[in-house]
Amino acid sequence: MSFHAIPVLDLSLSRHPDTKPAFLDSLRKALLDVGFLYIKNTGIDDALIQDVIEQGKAFFSLPEEQKMDIQMKNVPSFLGYSRLGNEITALKTDWREQIDLSTAHPLPNPTSPLYHNLLSPNQWPSPKYLPKFRSAFETYISCMSKFSTHFTSLIAESLKLRSSAFDRFFDEDQQHKLKVIKYPDTASLPSPNHTQGVGPHKDSMLTSYLLQVPPHTGLQAQSLGGDWIDCPPIPLTLVVAIGQGLEALTHGVCKSTTHRVLSPKAGLGPRFSVPFFQGVSYDATFESVDIPTEILAMRDERLKQRGGETIDDVEFTFTKGRWGHLGEATLVNRVKSHVDVAEMWYPELLAQVRTEQTAAAEIKAEALAEASAS
Incomplete structure (x- = not known):
């Protein structure tokens, strides 16, 4: 049993008592079977979405020296600009340029664990050149922080848990992150064979929310049989990816799905996207939540139908016993990338x-x- 398409869920159905049970049933099925889904009618302000898209594109139009002024290696937090071809996934070069931003934090105490270096102020482009960039993305990060927390509560309810079941894994000032990404088409790259926008991987933590900028395709999710399923942009939707952290916390009930992005074909121009990554406390240990027996039975039935085997060679980071805290695993992932x-x-x-x-x-x-x- 595998999936052949990515489900589309209408979030507005979760806001009404009469339709919420059906929504939670659909969400639970998507979590168990796919681990990847679209959500529409998000309630996020369309004007904010447009600001984020416009300001993101404007950033990549800056002169190279302006972007390099805030390059990632200036600081130990892995926040800032990363030039084209400077990130590695699945041991291969990703052909994209990006800026990483997060919920703002002060510099960590020198005596804090090394992974607390990930908590830090952002590096922002100069307001002289992009006066609206910072406000647009600070507003979006704040909006998506609340949105992701709410959606995680719906995931909990779909698993027959209290809506607050995952709250203990969040800090009071929880760090969430996002990337603004530009994928050049292959005509702009050193070789036409450079087609890896980002290599096969699974997201970390709990949930991720991808804003795809039309019209380019490129995002693909890997089915249990190893096939790559296209996830084209659908206007006014977000793509939700379940992270390895949520798979671990739910005893494998929520699937974390391998996905990748292919570079746009020559002549199509660049592809843009803005993924938001819901964070988890870096000090959290590898605990899990108590999943109801009936939900575990649904997981087991699906494993039985699949014959216990799937094609999946992506490393599972959040293996219990390997790390003491989630922050250690996260830092090592960043070092690799x-x-x-x-x-x-x-x-x-x-x-x-x-x-x-x-x-x-x-x-x-x-x-x-x-x-x-x-």
């Missing part, structure tokens, strides 16, 4: 990651050699 920042601020951690990657590659090569010999 942004080597230039890691070289500047985390050389010892980067060396450890590279040693582990080399060992894993050797084990994989040996396994392939043994398989070929047999």
Whole structure:
């Protein structure tokens, strides 16, 4: 049993007592079967969405030196601008440029855990050149922080839990993050073979909300059978991706789905998107919530129907026992993705990651050699 299309849920149905039960049923099915969905009638102000799109595009039109003034490696927080081809996913280069922003925090105490470096002020482009950029994105981050918390409460209800079931995993001043991304078309890249906008991966934490800017396609989710399912932009919707953190917290009930983005074909021009990533306390440990027996039975029935096997070779970060806190796992993920920042601020951690990657590659090569010999 696999999925062949991405469900579209109408969030307005969750706002009325007569239609909410049916909405929660549809949401639960999407969580169990797909882990990826569109939501429409979000209630987010259309004018704010338009401001975010316009200001995001304007950022990438800045001269290179203006963008590099706020490059990511200036600071240890992994916030700021990342130039084209400067991020790695699935051990390959992502052909996109982006700026990472988050809920604002003061600089961490020097005695705090290393992963608290992720909590930091933003690096903003100069208001001289983009006077409306900061206000647009601060407003959007604030709006999406409230929106994601509400949607997580609906997820809890769909699993027959209290709406507040996940609240204990959030800080009072919880950090949430977003990226503003530009994917150039392949004609603008060093080689026509550079088609990885972002490689196959699963999002971290609980939930992510992707604002796709029409008309470009490129986002794809991987079905349980290994097929890539297109997720084209649908006006006035957000794409929701379930994160590895939520899969871990719910004992695998909520699926975290592998997805990727392909670079636009030559001549189509750049693709833009704004993903928002709901955060979880970096100090949280690898706990889980008590899922009702009837929901676990639904999970088990689906596993039985699938024969217990799916095509999925993306590393699961949030494995219990590997890390003490979610922040440690998150920091290592960032080190893997942004080597230039890691070289500047985390050389010892980067060396450890590279040693582990080399060992894993050797084990994989040996396994392939043994398989070929047999």
